[in-house]
Amino acid sequence: MLSKNIAQAIEIVASFSGNRVPVDLMLICKELDIKVIDDKQLDKDGYLICRNGKKIIFVNSLIRNRHRRNFIIAHELGHFLLHRDQLYSCDAISESTTQFVNNALQEKEANAFASELLVPHDELIKHLPIGPIDFSTVFKIAEAFDVSVTHAAMQAVQASNAESEILICYDKQRRKWYATADRYVFSSMVPFQCPVYLPSAEPQMDITGAWNKLYHGTVHQEIFCPYGNQYLVLLSGNRL
Numbered sequence: 721m722l723s724k725n726i727a728q729a730i731e732i733v734a735s736f737s738g739n740r741v742p743v744d745l746m747l748i749c750k751e752l753d754i755k756v757i758d759d760k761q762l763d764k765d766g767y768l769i770c771r772n773g774k775k776i777i778f779v780n781s782l783i784r785n786r787h788r789r790n791f792i793i794a795h796e797l798g799h800f801l802l803h804r805d806q807l808y809s810c811d812a813i814s815e816s817t818t819q820f821v822n823n824a825l826q827e828k829e830a831n832a833f834a835s836e837l838l839v840p841h842d843e844l845i846k847h848l849p850i851g852p853i854d855f856s857t858v859f860k861i862a863e864a865f866d867v868s869v870t871h872a873a874m875q876a877v878q879a880s881n882a883e884s885e886i887l888i889c890y891d892k893q894r895r896k897w898y899a900t901a902d903r904y905v906f907s908s909m910v911p912f913q914c915p916v917y918l919p920s921a922e923p924q925m926d927i928t929g930a931w932n933k934l935y936h937g938t939v940h941q942e943i944f945c946p947y948g949n950q951y952l953v954l955l956s957g958n959r960l
């Protein structure tokens with residue numbers, strides 16, 4: 721559920737960009753008279769400067785991943801529409817918009833705005849199956865909305881009809897964050913240390929035993945490695 725101020729900010733953008741997906745960020749920036757500078761090396765991921773009539777979004781040129789760059793622009797647009805009249809310097813901007821990530825309130829709001837702008841909930845639900853979500857669905861969503869697989873997976877799982885999926889991001893074997901639509905999953909139940917050795921795990925299999933604190937019996941487990949040592953583990957089955 722979006723907070724009122726974020727919903728209003730989205731409405732402002734939709735009034736001139738429509739509900740088209742993928743969203744045209746450059747058009748939005750142009751309409752808001754915001755200049756985007758993305759060819760300078762910065763010590764942060766991005767900045768919003770909104771001063772003396774100048775409105776500029778800076779994106780660190782060292783960040784090459786297009787989806788991450790788009791998320792940073794959308795995040796700074798969020799600061800502009802929600803918080804403006806200040807200077808924002810943002811670091812470690814993450815597409816992790818789950819409530820299980822610790823961030824300052826304004827950073828959380830900017831992320832929530834970015835997420836809704838790039839993957840509008842009303843459009844997303846048209847792509848969701850009645851049953852559990854798997855990565856083949858996630859890949860289609862990522863393509864339709866032109867966002868990263870990580871972002872698509874996170875949004876899809878949180879909006880799932882089945883509500884039995886848990887998406888966990890592990891860095892090497894250590895938990896970074898998790899996302900779920902199930903209100904009864906608590907942090908202490910989701911293993912900090914992945915019980916499955918990820919580098920050699922099958923990308924897709926049904927297993928029993930590894931996720932006993934979360935599921936009863938067989939668990940459908942899918943693993944996707946977006947880059948480096950990051951692994952997304954998507955689980956579905958009968959929740960305890």
Ligand SMILES: [Zn+2]
Nearest residue numbers: 808810827830
């Ligand atoms: Zn920020």
